[in-house]
Amino acid sequence: MNILVCISHVPDTTSKINFTDNDTTFDTNGVQFVINPNDEFGLTRAMWFKEKQGAKVTVINVGGAETEPTLRKALAIGADAAIRINTAATDGLTVAKQIANVIKNDNYDLIISGRESIDYNGGMVPGMIAALIDANFVNTCTSLEIDGTQAKATREIDGGIERITTSLPLVIGGQKGLVEESDLKIPNMRGIMMARKKPLQVVEPIESSAKSNSIKFEKPAAKGAVTLVDANNLDELINLLHNEAKAI
Amino acid sequence: MSVLVYTESDQGVLKKAALEVASYAKAIANKLNTTVTAVAINANNTDTLSKYGVDKILNISSTELENFNAKGYADALKQAAEKAEAKVVVLSSSANSKYLAPLLSINLDAGYVSNVVEVPTEVAPLTVKRSAFTNKAFEIAQINSDIKIIGLSNNAFGLVETSADTTTEDFTPALSNLGVTVDAVDKASDKVTIADADIVVSAGRGLKGPENWGMIEELADVLGAATACSKPVSDLGWRPHGEHVGQTGKPVATNLYIAIGISGAIQHLAGVSASKIKVVINTDPEAPFFKAADYGVVGDAFTVIPELITKLKAFKAQ
Numbered sequence: 075m076n077i078l079v080c081i082s083h084v085p086d087t088t089s090k091i092n093f094t095d096n097d098t099t100f101d102t103n104g105v106q107f108v109i110n111p112n113d114e115f116g117l118t119r120a121m122w123f124k125e126k127q128g129a130k131v132t133v134i135n136v137g138g139a140e141t142e143p144t145l146r147k148a149l150a151i152g153a154d155a156a157i158r159i160n161t162a163a164t165d166g167l168t169v170a171k172q173i174a175n176v177i178k179n180d181n182y183d184l185i186i187s188g189r190e191s192i193d194y195n196g197g198m199v200p201g202m203i204a205a206l207i208d209a210n211f212v213n214t215c216t217s218l219e220i221d222g223t224q225a226k227a228t229r230e231i232d233g234g235i236e237r238i239t240t241s242l243p244l245v246i247g248g249q250k251g252l253v254e255e256s257d258l259k260i261p262n263m264r265g266i267m268m269a270r271k272k273p274l275q276v277v278e279p280i281e282s283s284a285k286s287n288s289i290k291f292e293k294p295a296a297k298g299a300v301t302l303v304d305a306n307n308l309d310e311l312i313n314l315l316h317n318e319a320k321a322i
Numbered sequence: 323m324s325v326l327v328y329t330e331s332d333q334g335v336l337k338k339a340a341l342e343v344a345s346y347a348k349a350i351a352n353k354l355n356t357t358v359t360a361v362a363i364n365a366n367n368t369d370t371l372s373k374y375g376v377d378k379i380l381n382i383s384s385t386e387l388e389n390f391n392a393k394g395y396a397d398a399l400k401q402a403a404e405k406a407e408a409k410v411v412v413l414s415s416s417a418n419s420k421y422l423a424p425l426l427s428i429n430l431d432a433g434y435v436s437n438v439v440e441v442p443t444e445v446a447p448l449t450v451k452r453s454a455f456t457n458k459a460f461e462i463a464q465i466n467s468d469i470k471i472i473g474l475s476n477n478a479f480g481l482v483e484t485s486a487d488t489t490t491e492d493f494t495p496a497l498s499n500l501g502v503t504v505d506a507v508d509k510a511s512d513k514v515t516i517a518d519a520d521i522v523v524s525a526g527r528g529l530k531g532p533e534n535w536g537m538i539e540e541l542a543d544v545l546g547a548a549t550a551c552s553k554p555v556s557d558l559g560w561r562p563h564g565e566h567v568g569q570t571g572k573p574v575a576t577n578l579y580i581a582i583g584i585s586g587a588i589q590h591l592a593g594v595s596a597s598k599i600k601v602v603i604n605t606d607p608e609a610p611f612f613k614a615a616d617y618g619v620v621g622d623a624f625t626v627i628p629e630l631i632t633k634l635k636a637f638k639a640q
Contacts, residue, residue, distance in 0.1 A: 091455045111570045112570065192569055192570070199424075200424070201424025205424065214417055232516070234508050235509075235564065237506040238504055286433040289449065292459065294457070294458070300612050300618045305626050
């Protein structure tokens, strides 16, 4: 099985979010970048397929050279090869088109991406890739089994789960559940040494124009102070929620 | 030319989110000086839409679309958009709408912007405000394609009643191979979902163990709320993954969020901060969640929650 895992290079979940250039650009100063958590669950599931069923795992990212350490980390976790498409990731559509173009030239049976990146939260890249290459698609996927060309998956829906049968080629919008948090691998020294020798191919982008663009960013308004209610006076809490907040 | 809105239903009944996206579509239609066309798939009570400014309903009845199928639904919406000559398509942020939106975007060659929180500030070019960085920031984005798709965040606009003379037309889209088959749906039919709830009651490790969730469920019952949990609780297997809310779990954008025994890690706060009113109940007055909350009670959940349940029952009985 030939698996492609899309890796988004995102600020660590604890990062302070700030902007520069008149609030038009995300301020990367002092920010540590990581593999997008939703992608990491998918990458770990891909490693499971590699170990149990045999697969070649390639990781891909659309971005500048500054994203290479994140791809190297994916190689250290166990991916076999990496591809970086050398262009800035603008809107989700552009990213999807660049990745779909690579998929059309190589043959992938399974493409795993996170259901969304934790920075822009667009949630569109995996679905767009599926539509562009005319593959089956399962979003918010929480488990995946492959047998030959058949796939069994579960999908998180509002208020429950759905059990699905589909077939390869398949695109997954993955999240926690594909593997458990405790299954995530921290690269060991041997993995890090081996990752240095694994191929990281830099591919030039195709011509593609964005259909949406970012004008500027705003920070949420500062929060007012909390109103504390005595634990022995819960009637007051109910009164505030009913009359002041109008929430109950 | 019309603004097209997909009004979702569950078991044949329109969801509250459907009425919200219809209200929102009407606000955009007013700005563009045009009408609203709603698409309903296997819904029985579409009459309600006349209260929310919908001028025309395209009613699809299809056994093939009985279970949600992203490709099939996206095909149907594409054909409806072409029929209505829609330049703007409005979708909700439900799991199903977020599933079909990117497929529809490719089908219609349309720009798609998700998690939109307000009516567009400008219509040419269409400029929208959306949440990003898991609610830690807003992004102002422009869509510059001919057809534009807007995904509205849950509870961002609310319901706005506008009466309309609504006409209904049966519509039968042509469907291609669906590719994905649903074998089973596991869903508690008597419980309100986190996505649809007005109130969410959420608990964390402060509850000490899964056996103590009875009072959380009872509190949720009294309030008609959905139950949720923090990441450690779902990682420990105390509660199902589907209840995990926060940056890597489900986002919460509800009217009232009650956090019990949750200290308030930055990832959790980000995931729930779009909720309008936040109440925190925690033994530790230094818990970071108090800084992000509107109302707080410093106290032990094991005494505060049973008493709150009793008092709320009395309040509800009034």
